Amino acid sequence: MSRALAWLYVVGGGIGLVAAVALILERLAVLADPTHVPLCSINPVVSCGSVMESPQAAAFGFPNPLIGIAAFAVVVTVGVVGLTGFTPPRWFRLGMLVGTALGLLFVHWLIFASLYDIRALCPYCMVVWAVMAPLFWYTLLDTFALPSLRRVHSVILALWYVVIVALILQAFWDFWTS
Amino acid sequence: MxxxxxxxxxxxxxxxxxxxxxxxxxxxxxxxxxxxxxxxxxxSDEGAVPASVLAPEGSHTLTEAPDGAVTVVEFLDYQCPACEQYYKTVTSKIEQDYAGKITFVVRNYPLDMHPLAMPAARAAEAAALQGKFREMYRALYENYNEWALAPDGQAVSDDVERATELFRGYAEASGLDVAKFTADLASPEVQARIDKDIADGKAAGVSGTPSIFVGGQLFEPTGETYADVERQLRERIDAELAE
CATH class of the missing domain: 1.20.5 (Single alpha-helices involved in coiled-coils or other helix-helix interfaces)
Incomplete structure (x- = not known):
């Protein structure tokens, strides 16, 4: 595992962890006081309240951010261990690849649910979307050689961000007129 | 490579x-x-949209100024969540505070993405045929959660039968002739009226809901909260009134 990837795990996993914790805290606040309006509910489009209360926000019967808290904590830990210089065996790195791939898959499902079904955006969730892509992508590049992809590693990542931003703009173009 | x-x-x-x-x-x-x-x-910075497009003769109003000096026109979709928020936090206050000082015109702009927007627009127009447009407009927004949302309270509902039943209830509560109201819901006259609103909206450059015009100009709020929107709309109207 490269040092750069270890740092990415620490920083990216840390950001994801903070977002997941924030989501859980907002959810608890809403449970304690149903009239509580989450900090991130700014307007009809940017509204984590409506996203958090959607069925997709508890895809497995419990709030998704619980998965985030557990999984991002693992990512941070692996990053810190990587920074000590420990080189994990191949099976471990494949495990990280499978984990981040499942995370990215889940995030895409949530993106499409948010844009086309719930029709609202939740800033904390978008933070998770944003960190999940590089976590998976650089794990993939670190696990397999893939020289042609490595040569344009950040181009592909940037294209992913551009596509997501374009989908967001397109999805909410008519909703919020101004 | x-x-x-x-x-x-x-x-x-x-x-x-x-x-x-x-x-x-x-x-x-x-x-x-x-x-x-x-x-x-x-x-959208082009010249003012003519009144013949925005507020033709016979448009439904929430309040009317005797001199007709300042006209505010809202194109709305009764099932659009943002429109309901606008009603609750912005337009119902404007309507009250500027009663008699401005003319507030309401036009239909039901969007395809909201399955009950068209039935709701028909209900408002059917009530208007019995002179109770304002009552139905209010009933639709005050009872938004009841008819516009699915039973889970989240997604927009697509249950036309349930909504129509509720609309009949609102009609009855407003003192309408329910039999006539029900017949009017499906009448081509009502549909033609909505189609005209949509066509005028397109001509005026409406691309979504809610779209508000003040003095023929599209009102484009820049704030992030409804309080900002309300403040800016008041400023726009006050500026028009001062002219």
Whole structure:
């Protein structure tokens, strides 16, 4: 595992962890006081309240951010261990690849649910979307050689961000007129 | 990509190529998005939309100024969540505070993405045929959660039968002749009226809901909260009234 990837795990996993914790805290606040309006509910489009209360926000019967808290904590830990210089065996790195791939898959499902079904955006969730892509992508590049992809590693990542931003703009173009 | 076989130079070129291409992708994306936004803003800065398009004779109003000095026109979709929020936090207050000082016209602009927007627009128009437009307008928004949302309280409902039943209830509560109301719901006259609203909205440059025009100009709030929207709308109306 490269040092750069270890740092990415620490920083990216840390950001994801903070977002997941924030989501859980907002959810608890809403449970304690149903009239509580989450900090991130700014307007009809940017509204984590409506996203958090959607069925997709508890895809497995419990709030998704619980998965985030557990999984991002693992990512941070692996990053810190990587920074000590420990080189994990191949099976471990494949495990990280499978984990981040499942995370990215889940995030895409949530993106499409948010844009086309719930029709609202939740800033904390978008933070998770944003960190999940590089976590998976650089794990993939670190696990397999893939020289042609490595040569344009950040181009592909940037294209992913551009596509997501374009989908967001397109999805909410008519909703919020101004 | 196959220009260089030497792994060392390939790596070096790869890095710069990667950085350059990334920069290109980001710059192009920013330019395209920025360009579209700029184009959109300049496009809506054209001259005032004529009153014959925005508020033709016989338009439904929430309040009317005797002199008709300032006209506020809202194109709305009864099932659009943002429109309901506008009603609750912005337009119902404006309507009260400026009662008799402005003319507030309501036009239909049901969007395809809201399955009950058209039935609700028909209910409002059917009530208008019995002179109770304002009552039905209010009933639709005051009872939004009841008819517009699915039983889970989240997604927009698509249950036309349930909504129609509720609309009949609102009609009865407003003292309408329910039999006539029910017949009017399906009448071509009501549909023609809504179609005219949509056509006028398109001609006026409406691209979503709610779209509000003050003095023929599209009102474009820049704030992030409904309180900002309300404040800005008041400023616009006050400026028009002062003219």
């Amino acid at each position: 196959t220009r260089s076989k030497n792994p060392v130079t390939a790596a070096r070129r790869g890095v710069s190529l990667n950085v350059i291409l990334t920069a290109v992708v980001v710059v192009v994306a920013v330019l395209v998005v920025g360009g579209i936004l700029l184009f959109k803003n300049s496009g």
